[in-house]
Amino acid sequence: MAAVFLPGNLRDEATCSVCLEFFKDPVSIECGHNFCRGCIVKSWKDLEMDFPCPQCREVFSQKNFRPNRQLANMAEIIRLKVLCVHPLLGEDVGMEMELRKVIFF
Numbered sequence: 350m351a352a353v354f355l356p357g358n359l360r361d362e363a364t365c366s367v368c369l370e371f372f373k374d375p376v377s378i379e380c381g382h383n384f385c386r387g388c389i390v391k392s393w394k395d396l397e398m399d400f401p402c403p404q405c406r407e408v409f410s411q412k413n414f415r416p417n418r419q420l421a422n423m424a425e426i427i428r429l430k431v432l433c434v435h436p437l438l439g440e441d442v443g444m445e446m447e448l449r450k451v452i453f454f
């Protein structure tokens with residue numbers, strides 16, 4: 350966690366595959382994939398019985414997810430680190446995306 354430059358896999362682990370943002374209130378579902386609570390709730394909103402994982406498409410019969418506190422902390426740390434590097438860009442999400450490209454790619 351001490352490195353300023355985050356390895357790609359760490360970035361991926363802190364990024365929701367639905368909204369491509371850092372996790373907000375991350376939850377784990379049964380296949381082990383993680384999403385923002387809002388993203389998984391939204392993607393399952395109109396479904397009644399089969400609930401596919403947005404990432405691996407494994408289908409579940411129930412809306413089961415649990416908060417992933419460890420991931421929430423990690424996403425927060427990474428977000429803070431990004432904002433610390435460029436505090437002037439902190440509030441602007443669009444700029445934050447650009448900034449992330451600069452830092453990570």
Ligand SMILES: [Zn+2]
Nearest residue numbers: 365368385388
């Ligand atoms: Zn998301």
Ligand SMILES: [Zn+2]
Nearest residue numbers: 380382402405
């Ligand atoms: Zn999955």
